[in-house]
Amino acid sequence: MMNPMLKSILGFILLSLASSYLVGRAVIVFLMFKNAPARLEEFRVNADFEVKFADQFRNCEDALMVEEDGVAILSCDAGRDRWNTVMGTFPEDPSQVPSGELIIYHYTSQKESINRVTFLDYPAANNFHPLGVEYHRPSNTLFVCNHHPNGSRLDVFSMDLSKSEATATYRSTIADPVLKGPNSVVAISDHELYVSNDHYFLKRYNPWLSTIETYAGIPGGAVAYVNVKSGTVRPVAHVPFANGVVQLNETVLAVASTSTARVYLYQIQPDRSLRRVDSVKLPFLPDNLSIDKRGTLLIAGHPHPPSLEKVAKSRPRCQADAADCPNVHAPSWVAEWKPDGSYRNIFVSKSDFITSSTAIRDADRKLGIVTGLYEKGILVWREENPL
Secondary structure, three states: OOOHHHHHHHHHHHHHHHHHHHHHHHHHHHHHHHOOOOOOOOEEOOEEEEEEOOOOOEOEEEEEEEHHHOEEEEEEOHHHHOOEOOOOEOOOOHHHOOOOEEEEEEOOOOOOOEEEOEEEOOOOHHHOOEEEEEEEHHHOEEEEEEOOOOOOEEEEEEEOOOOOOOEEEEEEEEOOOOOOOEEEEEEOOOOEEEEEEOOOOOOOOOHHHHHHHHHOOOOOEEEEEEEOOOOEEEEEEEEOOEEEEEEOOOOEEEEEEHHHOEEEEEEEOOOOOEEEEEEEEOOOEEEEEEEOOOOOEEEEEEOOHHHHHHHHHHHHHOOOOOOOOOOOOOOEEEEEEOOOOOEEEEEEEOOOOOOEEEEEEEOOOOEEEEEEOOOEOEEEEEEOOOO
16 A cells, blocks of 8 residues: 555645646636737837738748848748648648748838749749748758648758849758647757647647647647758657747747747757746747847737637638638737846737737847738838837
8 A cells, every 4th residue: 555645745746736737727718818809908019010011912920030131031821711730721622722932021121122932943832831930041041841731841941142032942851750740940050950849639630639739738749859961850848839939049949838828948958958947927828939139039929819710710711812801800919028037018909910920020220020820911110219
């Protein structure tokens, strides 16, 4: 028989773990109640906000600021209306879904022009559904998480932004069982990456189990270390709904956990494994992360997941030009956090610009960009007195 003292200790440990878990899920339920559109309090910092290019592209999930070249790389997919592996939108014939695109936004030019990236020697050009995008400028290497109909993968390209024409030449594809659902990617060198995988159970194969994994906050998602040169792909952290990932500094990696409304901070070990050291609690569910030149973490996400699900379910009825898209809204939330612990909201809206998924900023030029998962164009803000 088990020693009574040992039995009591084990019982206390199990009760503590269960209580901590239940409190965590109760917080998420409370956020869904508090952030319902009827109760959500809108907010904007003292800045000029403007939606741009609404008639030229839509459904941009990720974005990346390349300040040295005065451009932003936008990861957009009009086909997301009918093909979204994370939200669970699948057509009978995926080949009829239009491919996504990468767009270069020249935000420092007088006319703030855009041009679309042309892919060269790319076998999956007609099955391109991008999410996370990363650009390693010293090596002109572009990494894109592509949710291909035949299985998600990480595609690698060469792209030189100094040239007048935006072209990306295909180099390779990384497809591995560890990269089940690659969502976000960050390069720590020209050949080393951390890639988030949002779920263990994917909507396209196990829709019910995927839903349970999301709402129960089960740590089925993972962060994988990828070494392009050696071919190494291995999980280094397990995170509930692992979403945006960004390197805060040389030794710390930040990972958004959508289903726990937190950003987890990990110390990068010499062998590239990760050790969790802290977390940041948020009043909304984070999607993607970015870091500006001054070390400020920008966080975009979703205040009210049920509203986002309604938008996703309504979108298959959209036509190619989005003219017939149902008028369904899901709120947006953008905030910033600094390593000293200071936090500030930037943009909270019910309908002006919906489904925010990424926020990026050129701190020197005081210009920021927000993308919307199911939104036309991008939201650009210019702030006179940033924190």
